[in-house]
Amino acid sequence: MEKKYHFVLINTDPSNAIAYEDELKNLHAKIFLASGAFSLESYFQRKKKAKMILQSVDADIVYVNALTPNNAYWVRAAKQLKINAVYHSHNDSGLYSNPLKAVAAAIMKPFNQYTLSYAVKLAASLDSGQYMFGKKARFEVVYNSIYTSKWKFNPLERIKIRNKLNIKNDKKVIVSVARLE
Numbered sequence: 001m002e003k004k005y006h007f008v009l010i011n012t013d014p015s016n017a018i019a020y021e022d023e024l025k026n027l028h029a030k031i032f033l034a035s036g037a038f039s040l041e042s043y044f045q046r047k048k049k050a051k052m053i054l055q056s057v058d059a060d061i062v063y064v065n066a067l068t069p070n071n072a073y074w075v076r077a078a079k080q081l082k083i084n085a086v087y088h089s090h091n092d093s094g095l096y097s098n099p100l101k102a103v104a105a106a107i108m109k110p111f112n113q114y115t116l117s118y119a120v121k122l123a124a125s126l127d128s129g130q131y132m133f134g135k136k137a138r139f140e141v142v143y144n145s146i147y148t149s150k151w152k153f154n155p156l157e158r159i160k161i162r163n164k165l166n167i168k169n170d171k172k173v174i175v176s177v178a179r180l181e
Contacts (some may be wrong), residue, residue: 008032008057011073032057050077064119067091069112069132070076070105085119088142089132092125113137130149 007029011018014033018024021031032053050073056063060080062085064071069085078085096102111136121139123129129139159169165175 006030008059009067010053030057046073047076047080050079054078054081054083061086064088065090066132068094068105069109069116072112072115076115079115079118087116087119087121087132089121089123089128092127092131094131120178 007024007027008019008031009024009029010032018031022034022047025031054074059078059081060083062083064076064085066087067090067108075085075087091179094102096105099129113132116133117137121129121137123132123134124141124143127142130136130143134138153156161167162169162173
């Protein structure tokens with residue numbers, strides 16, 4: 001994060017900390033806890049709450065890192081306030097623990113996708129973009145800021161790294177490059 005920019009992160013689920021929260025605070029990022037107003041029952045109050053938050057932090061850009069289109073209310077609020085919005089999709093399907101939420105999300109999805117037409121649309125993959133924005137929507141794929149060509153399989157590197165780590169050639173290795181929770 002560039003120190004010349006001021007970041008405000010909005011945690012809509014304060015029961016879970018934001019990834020790297022302590023490091024972000026050390027970089028003087030502000031973290032806004034928005035608890036209580038984001039349940040299924042309060043769907044139609046979300047834009048009002050988001051608008052209030054965006055006005056209180058005097059936002060220039062709204063960047064939503066999303067797993068579903070259900071956070072489109074941030075884009076609706078940004079549009080109403082004439083603030084640029086970016087919506088970045090990371091999932092290629094909805095994951096709902098509550099069947100009622102799954103049904104409600106399916107009903108609201110076309111409306112939310114229409115709302116997202118105001119935003120700059122980014123996706124971590126083609127599938128995640130089509131899930132989030134629709135199969136005919138225009139979006140840009142940004143592969144999690146990783147240049148995949150740099151990480152293509154290289155048999156010589158494999159041998160070199162296995163030798164360095166003292167891992168025999170017949171042993172299976174599992175590598176996870178992600179945040180696991």
